[in-house]
Amino acid sequence: MQHWLAKSEPDAWSWQQHLKKGVEPWTGVRNYQASNNMKEMKKGDLAFFYHSNIGKEIVGIMQVVKEYYPDPTDETGRFGMVDFKAVKSLKRPVTLAEIKSDPALKDMKLLRQSRLSVSFVTKSEWEHIIRLSEI
DNA sequence: GCCAACGTTGGC
DNA sequence: GCCAACGTTGGC
16 A cells, blocks of 8 residues: 655645545646656555645545546546545644654655645655654 | 746747 | 746745
8 A cells, every 4th residue: 555645725625625525536636747646546545635835734644535537627638636535634733844854754755846736655754744643 | 925946838 | 859938836
């Protein structure tokens, strides 16, 4: 099983909305790298939900429930998406500032490629962040 | 609101 | 195929 991180501006789509809705297609990605990452996702993979711009913190955990398929909101037909189910909130959000200041997380894609909206998370990074959220 | 980073477009 | 111009993302 692999781990991921997906960003959303809470103004556009928030974790609270996703929790209430349950399962939601991750529409709107218009970047090949991000789209390719979703293509790699398998049913059952887990992803962090990150609030960009407002909050700047990881707030929840989602699970891939439907693998890559075309994004109907993309008129060019180039980009696809997956469906994510909200699994649970972190006990405590883990902020970008914390991630930046943690040597164990300094290589995270989130930091290395700040504009990428769907990125890969290693198993050790994933576990580290879960541990931080439980402190 | 500004700006750095970076992706995309389009002319050549 | 290169690269300048432009647009977008996202942190600060």
